[in-house]
Amino acid sequence: MKPTLLALLTVASLSLSSCSKTKDPVEPGDTQAGFVSGKVVDSQGKPIAKADIVADDTRYYNSNVLGQTDAKGNYKLEVGNGSFYVRGTVKMKYEGQNYVLDLFVEDDGAFDGSEGAVKNMTLKLSGERTGNFGDDGVYGGKIEVFTPIGFYDTENVELTLEPVAPLIDGTTGKKIVQKPDYLYIDDVPLGKYKITARYVPENKPMKVRVRNVGSFQNSLTTLFVPAYAGATGRYKMDIEVSEPE
Template sequence: MKIFNALYLMLLVGWLTTGCITEPEPQPQPDLAEEKGYATGVATDTKGNPLANAAIVVNNTQFFNHNILGSTNANGYYKLKLSPGSWYVRGTISLQHNDQSYTFDLHPETEGAFAGTEGAVRNLRWKLSGPKPTEFGGGGYYGGLVEVYGDMVGGFFDTEQVELTLEPVGPLVDGSTGQIIKRQLTGGIIGQTQDVPIGRYRISARYLPTNQVLNIRLRNKGQYSTSITNSFEPAYAGATGSYKLTLEARLQN
């Protein structure tokens, strides 16, 4: 009986302990050593966890469309054999969020080209915001762009005096909890704000000189309202890695 009770207590303690574990902590990634003739690295998500099935492209700096393709394994690791030449590494991750398909560029933690004969370690990380590298024809931001046109019929063009409020509706694209964003637009006739973490937002606007609430809508779509809820969409047909929301605003009658 004593043995039975002891076993029961051990099982109970084990069940309670495992039941308290909700999510494993991000594991530190191993330090990889350069290996001659290979590009190696680890891709991680926004929380530092391994990113499986990320697409890896090792680009030649001299010849267009002369690339080496691969992907990360379940541990976020990749290893690609190189030929002689000058190379750099880029990566992407594709997923669905709120019934919208997205492809995001991963951020290279080390920049610069390297010789294929020498090899290099190039780790990549998914970022929701921040500037993209400008090397090798790159640029822009990891977050999305919001554009605001003035209502042509109403004759409202002072979009630089508009402040947008973007309130996340549900989790952001990486599953994290977003923050309410308030930004004054820049850019002239077409107001804009850049580098907004991708997600679904409830958006409202006000005209700063008079503190007046504006009516807004998706550009050329639907009825004007004091707020709209929408997700980011491709910046143009077929675009990947570049997303925006395009709105119209007008003063209330």
């Protein structure tokens, strides 16, 4: 009995999804048929080693080729025929916590594997994502502001965030003074911040804490955590404020 076309495609898909091919990197800028290559750097242009790279076949679910960057931040994956897009992540340890950060892909979009492509990537702590293949939103963390029951004027609660250490990528952070849009402050570079709050209409301070953790204090020093259990690439803070004093 001859195998059906569906069976053959299924076997091919499973075979591709399990493979991991990393070739000796070519120099950035070179395009080679059947391969995708590129360079990964941080926000200061320094190469990032051991970044995880995935070339995903757009035709089949969970069909991908895996690899990592070398010491110079270069990578090269053999992809063969098909329509692919590329994603990258980097693992970092910061203030005792583990983070997995998504990389910004230059010229993000599908490419023909038979023609090859160069896809360079950069570590960004803020700014819009590409919006392609589900990569929506921003790179920075989200802060959600919680207020006492019966207090609805969240948009007039002003938070001041002062970096107390270099940001997660080693750069110097900036002081942020901002009111939430409804409940949220978006796109905050990941770092360790001292946070204070005030109610703007009355210019009165508000005490703060991590939501439902400990007692309210005049200020709070804290980090971003995964947006939900098991999340990678998406981080947030849940900040609770007291009544104006």
